[in-house]
Every structure is written in C-alpha cells, then in structure tokens.
Amino acid sequence: MALELTAARHDPALLDLPWRTPLEEWPEEILAALPRGISRHVVRFVRLSGGVLAVKEIKDDIARREYDMLRNLARLHLPAVEAFAVVSGRVDKDGEPLDACLVTRHLQFSLPYRALYSQSLRKGTATRLIDALAVLLVRLHLTGFWWGDVSLSNTLFRRDAGAFSAYLVDAETGELRDRLSRGQREHDLEIARVNIAGELMDLDAGGLLQEERDPVEVSERILTRYHDLWGALTSEEVVDDSERWRVDDRIRRLNKLGFDVDELEITTDIDGTSIRLQPKVVDAGHHSRRLLRLTGLDVRENQARRLLNDLEVFSASTGRQGEDEEIVAHDWLANVYEPVVRGVPRALVAKLEPAEVFHEVLEHRWYLAERAQHDIPITEALEDYIENVLPSKPDERAVVGVDTEELPVLADEGRR
C-alpha cells in the first residue's frame, strides 16, 4: 500500500518525515518539545519548513473526518487549529500497517492550560480560562457545531490583553448542524462542566493548583457564563413601539460583548403597539474587525478593545476627535503603537506577541504613574518594561519543557 497524502497545499518536505516509524518512536532531533494537553492518542510536534506542525496518530477514517471538520470550521471563521494534512496508508519496516496521522499547524503563542499552570499564575486564571471557553462554546453553538468533547485539554488559549481567547483543538467528536437543540447544547455544557472539574481536580492532585477554590465550584462557572452570554445574544426582547431607540441599545450592548449583529429580526405586533426584536445572525470579533479596518492590525478581541481605547485617548489628547478616524488611526499607529512594538529587542520577541506587549506596556505605564503620582511618557514605560519585566517572562511563541502526559487507551495489553 502506498503512502497517501491529503493536503490543501502540498509541502514536499512533509514526505520526508519518518512515516514508517510509529509516532511514539520518532527521533528527538525532528521533534519540538512543546507542551500538550491530556490526550489518548500519541501527539508530537515537528519542525518543518520554518513552522511547527502537530501530528496525531489516529485511525484513518477518524483522521479524515477530523480533517474535514477542521476545514469546515475554518471556512465558517471559527477559532480552531488549522488542518494541514492527513497521511494514511502507512506501514512500518516489516510491512505492518500503522494508523494514519492527522497533521495540523501548531497554533503560535498558544498555551495549553497545563502549561499555564506550570508558570506562576495570576489569581483567577482558572476563571479567566473558563470565561474564554464559554465564549468559544457559544460561538460554536451559534454556528451549529456540536462539539461532544468540550474540555480544557481540547482547547488552546492565547493571551488577550490580560484575558484569554480560546481555540478548538480536538474536533474528533464534532458534528455540524443547521442549528442545535437545547438538549444538544446542554449535553455539551454538561460534558464541559464534568471535564473542567476533572481537569482542575487533577491539577489539584498534582499540587499545581495554586488557588484555594473548590474545582467543582469553579467548574460551575462555565454554566453561568455560557447561559448569560447565550441569553444576551439570542433572547427575544419586547419593547414598546414608542421606545424604538431600544433597538439601537440592544445592538450596542451586543457590540460591547464583542459581537456584531448582522441580522436582526424585528416584528411588530398585530396591534402595532409593541415590537419584538431578536438577533438572528451575530458575529464575534466586533472590536478586532473595527481595528483591522482602521489600522490593518489583526489582533484578538480584547487586545483590539485595548488598542482602540488607546487610540481614543490619543485622539482626545491631541485634540483631533472631529477628524477622519482613519487618518488619526494612521498617525497613532506610526507614532504610538509601532515605536513600542519595534522597541522590543530581537532577543525578546518570542516572549509575547506584539499586541500583548503593547497591552502590557500600557499596564506598566499605569503602574509606574501610580507609583510616581504623575503621568509617564510611553517611551519611558517601554524602557522600564524591557529592562525589568519582559526578560523574566517565558518564551510563549513555542513554550518548552513542561511535562505532558499521554494516556493511550488504544495500546495493546502488552505494549505500554
């Protein structure tokens, strides 16, 4: 049987990987020691053509299904890892068949939750991770994706201006529907809750949980956060016909939550005294799209929110509020944002992403100003940050050297 490759874009270097060797035995030299979540399949990271790929050994039909599903999620603009290839028809040196491999691109600057817990953590990390997962789950459900295996392990996190944003990494059990029933959504939520509690209890058992709070209690947060957000995004509202401004109000509230309303269903009651409104199509990324339009910067939602705030401050402090937004934004980019980002020495650029550095410098400026009891110019804050804060941070472009466990239940009785 010949090696069979399914890939969107062909990279010949992919064929040079040792496909005839079980993934568990791939040589150290080609592997990248990046942290992973808990998994039942063998997963390894390899360096290839300047990037890092994640390779998961899994049965052929499941690999293909997951590959197609990840491509569908990308098409629907949902945050997930990017499918790269499926390699099947593998045989070992003795001609015995090997499982197929699903290859995805390693998500840069992403942090599995277990890696986060091996760093010293800010208080409330667990709740911030859960908040990010709740947003992800609501977005997936709005699009009709029924995950089936929601957990912290199956999610990757990226820093987002002090908060996190979440990405789906394991689509093995997922299904796409036109819409999900309540029972289906609740099923995902129940799975999420049990998995999160289990994952936190596991950290606790390993002495990694620095917070005192009960994992079960923390896990309940996924329910409340999810329901709050789902309600805000989808609930029907009845307003008096004389209060039409409430329509705008609803849209603004959704924008604040980071969602754009692409379609709003408005129906007037038969007697014409009240109207019902219900968002039909909402789309996450309100602030990041706005920032992209103004500045060309492509960053995450909270980072965009932060940058937009700074842009606002810039425009007020330079007395240019009446001017064309895009021109002011251009100047802010050239005079504020870029100097900060370019001010980071080369040796430190793998620590954090540019937008996150900018966010941290703003935070740092606030902290310095409070201590000094007067305003601090951003250039000064940057210098101090580069000297005293950034060097002690771990490299997060590709975090190295954290223990990860693999617990395959697929192995033969004899082989471990």
Place this chain on the structure above:
Amino acid sequence: MATVKFDEATRIYPGSDEPAVNKLNIDVADGEFLVLVGPSGCGKSTSLRMLAGLEEVNAGKIWIGDRDVTDLSPKDRDVAMVFQNYALYPHMSVADNMGFALKIAGVDKSEIRKRVEEAANILDLTEYLERKPKALSGGQRQRVAMGRAIVRSPQVFLMDEPLSNLDAKLRVQTRTQIASLQRRLGVTTVYVTHDQVEAMTMGDRIALLKDGLLQQCATPREMYDRPANLFVAGFIGSPAMNLVAVPAGPDGAKFGTHNVPLPREHAGSGGSHVVVGVRPEDVEVTTNPDGLELTVDVIEELGADAYVYGTPADANIVLEGGDDNLAKPFIARVDGRNVPKKGSNIFVYPKGEHLHVFDRETGLRL
C-alpha cells in the same frame, strides 16, 4: 432498572422529506442488551439520541419504565450515554478517576467510595484503586473509563459505537468485557454498531434498521435462522447468505436441476420467481449433475474448512445483493480435506431443512 419503549418514534430532520427514523417500535426488556445495527445512515444514532433526549421526537413517544420521557431534558431521564472519549487524569488515583463525576453530582463521600469499590470489583480493578492510571495497561485504562459510567448507576446505558476508535485487538477484548459486564450489572443497555458481528456476539436481541425502518427485532439466533426479509438475510452472517432468484413451479422452486419444495400456497404455476437463500455452511456440494452448476473461481483455505467461491455456469442466474458492476460469487463451505479444483465445475443445492425462501417482489420471507 427499567424497560425502554420506542412507540412509533419518528424523527424528521429539518430540511429533509424522508424521516431519518420512521415509526420505530421496539420494546426493550428490563436488563436486556439491545443492539441497534444497520448500514451507515440507517438511523441508528438518531434512534439512540432520541432516547437520550439529544434529538427531538417529531411523532410518537419514548418511554423509560412507566415514564413518558418524550419531552424530558437529557438530564431528567436517568440514562448515561457511555462516552468513548473519557479522559484519564494522570495525577488522580484510579478510584478518583472513577468517582469524581459523582462528587460533582453532590453524592457524599462514603457513598462514592462504596460505588467505586463495587465497580472496581466487577471490573477486576480492586487492587489498582490507589494507583495512578499510568501504571495500568491499555485494557485496564479502558475499564477505568467504563467504571466512570458504571458508578453513576443509571437506569439505562446508551452506547454509540464505543469501540470505533480502538485497535482491532483491544476491540475484540473490550467487546467481550462490555457484554459480560452488562450481564453482571443487569442494567438495560441500548448499543449502536454498524458491525453485524459485534451485534451478533453482544446483543440479547438485535434491531436491524434500514432507511429509518425497522426490518426485524429478534435474538441473534432467530435473525440468523429466520431472517424476516431479503435485507436481513443479506446483512446478518459472514460470509453472507447466497440468495438466488429461481423459477417457482408447481412442485417447488427449481434450484438448477434440484427441486426445492415450497409450501403449497407459494408454489407457482410457472413464470413466477422466488428467491432461495442458503448460507455457505448449508450448501451440499457434489460433482453429480444435481443442483445449480458452478464454475469454481477461488478456494479460500481455512484449515479444517475451506470456502469455495463460484460463478453460476448459467449466465442468466445472478445472485442478489451484489453491487452493480460486480457479480456476487456463490459461496459454499466445504471440508478442508476435500476441496474441488479451481476451474472445475461443481453442483450445489441447499441441505435439507436449512433453507430460506423469499418473495421476489416484496422481499418477505415465505
């Protein structure tokens, strides 16, 4: 413990004209292991999910015990969907891996301990309870995952292809374990698989679906010995039953030169056809000109036995159930020490009582 009843249960997906499950009627007895089986897209998962509360029931009802659960949320049904993707937590003991979901559900400590110990006993994991999952073999880990479902002690277990991501060896092992475990626990179980061998080896009874319609619901033995129609006959058994359309005359069906007696009411007056079914192990093989003449194409040696694959010498005779471009061979099991030669011609006819006759038009068993 509970019975389960599908009562005319129907599911039509939005945007579809055909029901995915069409007026399904099945009564599952208390403690029974029922397997839903059928080809891809036949409606197995949909049926199971209607029972779990994950798929809306558009018509008909679902009962668990004497409760109508049709409109209840999944949580209120007291069923456990046994999930194939249970994670194992490396820092937690085997006992905690099995019991932690009960803690979330607010069950008290001593009760959790009791249920975990009971489950461990059944699963042969007692001596590993305080170890970490890392110290276990693959099969033992699989059992810990099962333990997680068992400790919940639901009224009904639901399993949808739980073995699909296991390798072949572990799959066979786990299959046996699940079946014997279910028997010991006595919890009513509905199990979905597309694999008829799995269905035959695990189920107390099997419900075979096709295009959303129940074809037959019976014990494995009955499905094998008395398939209700052509579809069941072709689906159950491996290698599949030979199905040959032959003319029905006044004295019976003409299986080549062999006369197959038919019940009087089905004997034809000439011109009409019936389908005669015979399993490979029920075929009489002879070199005398008696029966259907075959040319031997392939011999598959299995040691004590061998399978003979042949093509009817009369090109007008085509076996049912083959796909369009590929003629289906006639298969006969013969004594491994006495196999015909490749390329030779032989004659075959059904052995005595092991005979199945179907109406060619309706497909129903006669």
